Amino acid sequence: MRWLPQARRLAHEVVRPESRWHSAVATVPRHHFVPRWWDSVEGVWALRVGADDPDAWLEAAYSDRTLVTRVDACHADNASPGDVLDCGTPTSSSTLPSLVVRMYRHAMIADDSHVLVTTGSGYGTALACARLGDSQVTSIDVDKHLVQLAEERLAALGERPSMQVRDITGPLPGEYDRIVSTVSVRPVPATWLSALRPGGRLVTTIAGTGLILTADKTADGGAVGRTEWDRAGFMRTRPGSTYDRPVEATWDGAARDDGEEVSTSRYPLLYPPDAWDVMSMLELELPGIEYRKREEGGTRTVWLLHPDGSWARAGTSGFLDSPTVHQSGPRRLWTELDRIRNRLNREGGLPVYGARVTITPDGTTTLTRGAWETTL
Template sequence: MSDHEKLLRQLIDTMTASGSLRTEPWKNAAAATPRHEFLRSGFFRLVPGSAPSAWAPVQQDADGWLEACYADESLVTQIAGTITPADIRGEIMREPTSSSTLPSLVLRMLEDLNVEQKMKVLEIGTGTGYSTAVLCARQGGGNVTSIEYDQEVALRAREALSRLGTFPNLLTGDGLLGDDEGAPYDRIIATCAVRTVPTAWLQQTRPGGQILTTISGWLNASELVRLTVHDDGTASGPVLAGHVSFMLARPHLAPPLGMLPDLSAGEKREAILGPDVLDDWTTRFIAQFAVPTAQRLKLQHAGHDEDVLVDTETGSFAALYEEDGRWIVRQAGPEALWDAVEEQLGHWHTAGTPPVKEATVRVTPEGQSIHW
């Protein structure tokens, strides 16, 4: 048994023990997929103690490269939209833009996809191609279509898949538009997060088919959701929970804030909830459904430390500050952002603040909502 086969067996044992890998078909698919083949271009390691975060390249010939390929962790493969490990020496302080997701999450999601043999699957976000290869090992390449937004990332994935003799239908383009030509699909799975589930995905999934995706937002909380598409073109399904986090699809990234609105404007009232409710992952995830285009920042204004929500699409804002032991909110613009947050969280409190895994998400062409 080669070194990589031993490491792969250890990884499968780890994923099985954690409950991420639960059934024989997916165990066999994972065993047939050598992860290191998708990381031959290297990856980036976070430099310990760096602030802001710095990343150092790890090439294929580096000590520990093979062992890292079979560790159950995500490995960053691209920085700042174009930079790969071969492009730099030393360190770089920019944001990661592509990665190889930790294998236990890949397999957990594939298990949660509820796929059966011969089902047609559309994968949004090919990335390195590792998850695509696992899918193909289970479904056969002829039943798998995968879309990658980045041309260079797509090319490297195609090369890695070809080395393994795996040939799915690989497309390069905006995965948010799906693949109308190959529709309808039995399953759609996204390896990037979306702020809102695209209407195209609903239209390209057969009635009774399912969409597995991470819903995130500009308040930076996300959860995995499994949606069943209905005859009327809407979809609904449970939140699977677990604080699952992926990079947002690039067209769904938050826009620059630009010039802030006049924070002196607007009407004031005593707030029912303080901004500290947004410090919690669950309440932040729930609140995002009420203010899907709002971003949060903290600043000083008029002698106060203020917690501010700004909606660049509508020009609305809500600024909260403490005064005499009370939270005061000042709001302006066409959308009363903090009213919406308080109403949304109020419904959750009325339901008894159940865990998010008891929630159902409903998606229509007009938008999405969360219910208990």
């Protein structure tokens, strides 16, 4: 396949030509790392096999979009042609190239930096190898199968970075100048601080938010930094093959019950993942909320579900109509959401972006901006 012109086009679209990442994006064959992927089509996951349609394969691989490679425990490489999954949560992917590069640029990687990155499909690892050389790159993932696949595909390109099967929240296999995690965490693992060399930098996202956190190691073994004026969302870390679903126990009631309280919101219906600053603020204050939505027969409905048993359901038939809100459980989730929207309207913004970050050596992570403060 004539993939190189496609890679060069992608590099031109996502990286400025003077960037030292331009050559990496222009020369790494992304399709090599994503021969199969899951495509979301009308609420189901349909398997796509690159070799069955090479033109569509090249178009997908060299587009600036995320390709989901694993849904729950079902890896696309192990699925059979024609497979369709009725439901499921993405558990691994090849992140859109522009975002991988942005995360690396936030890390301020120097030519002599030794970096720890997360594996996934292996494409991000390949970009780091192309930029630095494989001897300066360590790549880890909690999933042995993913690490083996990525290691084989990297080796086929002549790249042999250190590949490790590790939980990134646990002990790390060396010392590094940079740690760049394309899975989200909360809080920052203390083991990252132990593995960072003096003056080293970590880059990650806070789980459940759109916040990119950067921090530089300080002399006391902690780190200081900020939440960037940029946004990104990654899958959360997971200890095993799939994610726990603690909100399922509350879903039946949330789907149909009147709840303990019924009210009318003053604001139009909002699906929080569509407003990253609002979602981030809510997640910082009430971590672990899961969001669902449905549009049926002209009625739009949004659910907020929390592991403690709290839930909220808001629905409306008109785009600008105030939704009717049903809530139950120990906390009123929609009331908290409206409180954050009140603050946004009153102050014209929320303090989540550009906040100062302080991390103690034990991993306690505090965000401050003006009078606002929260500890993860």
